Amino acid sequence: xxxxxxxxxxxxxxxxxxxxxxxxxxxxxxxxxxxxxxxxxxxxxxxxxxxxxxxxxxxxxxxxxxxxxxxxxxxxxxxxxxxxxxxxxxxxxxxxxxxxxxxxxxxxxxxxxxxxxxxxxxxxxxxxxxxxxxxxxxxxxxxxxxxxxxxxxxxxxxxxxxxxxxxxxxxxxxxxxxxxxxxxxxxxxxxxxxxxxxxxxxxxxxxxxxxxxxxxxxxxxxxxxxxxxxxxxxxxxxxxxxxxxxxxxxxxxxxxxxxxxxxxxxxxxxxxxxxxxxxxxxxxxxxxxx
Ligand SMILES: Cc1cc2nc3c(=O)[nH]c(=O)nc-3n(C[C@H](O)[C@H](O)[C@H](O)COP(=O)(O)OP(=O)(O)OC[C@H]3O[C@@H](n4cnc5c(N)ncnc54)[C@H](O)[C@@H]3O)c2cc1C
Numbered sequence: 001x002x003x004x005x006x007x008x009x010x011x012x013x014x015x016x017x018x019x020x021x022x023x024x025x026x027x028x029x030x031x032x033x034x035x036x037x038x039x040x041x042x043x044x045x046x047x048x049x050x051x052x053x054x055x056x057x058x059x060x061x062x063x064x065x066x067x068x069x070x071x072x073x074x075x076x077x078x079x080x081x082x083x084x085x086x087x088x089x090x091x092x093x094x095x096x097x098x099x100x101x102x103x104x105x106x107x108x109x110x111x112x113x114x115x116x117x118x119x120x121x122x123x124x125x126x127x128x129x130x131x132x133x134x135x136x137x138x139x140x141x142x143x144x145x146x147x148x149x150x151x152x153x154x155x156x157x158x159x160x161x162x163x164x165x166x167x168x169x170x171x172x173x174x175x176x177x178x179x180x181x182x183x184x185x186x187x188x189x190x191x192x193x194x195x196x197x198x199x200x201x202x203x204x205x206x207x208x209x210x211x212x213x214x215x216x217x218x219x220x221x222x223x224x225x226x227x228x229x230x231x232x233x234x235x236x237x238x239x240x241x242x243x244x245x246x247x248x249x250x251x252x253x254x255x256x257x258x259x260x261x262x263x264x265x266x267x268x269x270x271x272x273x274x275x276x277x278x279x280x281x282x283x284x285x286x287x288x289x290x
Contacts, residue, residue, distance in 0.1 A: 007050050008054050015050055026047065030058075030109040059073055063084075068170045072111025091199070110127065117152070127170075130171070134150060138160055173202075177285075183196040195270045199215075214249075216253065219253075238279065
């Protein structure tokens with residue numbers, strides 16, 4: 001085993017300088033709930049861990065532009081306990097609450113869940129459905145990108161050399177909006193999604209859907225944004241036919257693998273069911289605001 005260095009910078013500038021100088025063997029270290037397991041199993045052997053939990057921008061939650069910005073290293077538990085954020089984005093918080101046990105949630109972060117780039121990561125479909133933006137910093141400065149552009153495949157992201165995620169913006173919501181995330185797992189807790197579905201929508205005063213975003217997890221090499229499924233809702237009252245069209249479009253977008261937890265056929269079918277049920281919850285939440 002070769003030498004590994006550990007650094008805990010207190011500023012973004014210092015973190016980027018460490019990552020940029022590190023020859024590609026550096027890893028951002030947030031909660032460590034994925035990273036430590038991968039290191040112990042020998043899957044990765046970083047030369048440098050850059051612990052980002054001491055950097056204020058990665059640890060705060062604040063209102064911004066009528067929505068919320070939260071740091072990439074805010075823990076799942078801290079998010080779940082933030083009442084105002086949870087009441088504006090209940091579907092995102094439903095997803096965050098599904099990450100592991102209480103102990104895991106006390107360490108796990110949304111930044112780590114996203115950048116670990118598992119297609120089955122629970123917070124990611126909910127964040128994509130929400131239209132969340134990620135703020136990235138690197139040697140060339142800052143940029144903002146939609147969350148769906150970050151994972152590119154299992155364990156792979158679009159982040160460049162020396163880049164890291166600083167924070168996320170959950171946008172302001174129009175009135176009569178609702179979101180929801182559901183996952184299918186064989187066990188009720190401490191399991192990895194066989195399928196996950198996030199739905200976020202807005203209704204007008206007549207109950208017609210004016211905006212929608214649908215995202216699916218664990219049915220492709222990365223979490224998918226599925227515009228065809230959203231199109232099944234937009235411009236319609238959310239009745240049984242619209243939900244059936246949504247389910248069909250969600251199933252059609254899947255390109256899953258077979259594995260011990262589910263066959264392709266099962267995942268394709270369940271993706272439609274989960275998307276439909278998540279949409280029903282999102283509609284119910286939106287209607288409560290009328
Ligand atoms: C027992 C157990 C149960 C679990 N259950 C679930 C579950 O139900 N659902 C689920 O989705 N996950 C689950 N997980 C996986 C894990 O907890 C989550 O993926 C978690 O959100 C990862 O966050 P972290 O802060 O611990 O990331 P870390 O382990 O610190 O990092 C993960 C990866 O992301 C990178 N990274 C972290 N932060 C940043 C950043 N700001 N910028 C760039 N790169 C970054 C790291 O370099 C690393 O490659 C479970 C894990 C365990 C151990």
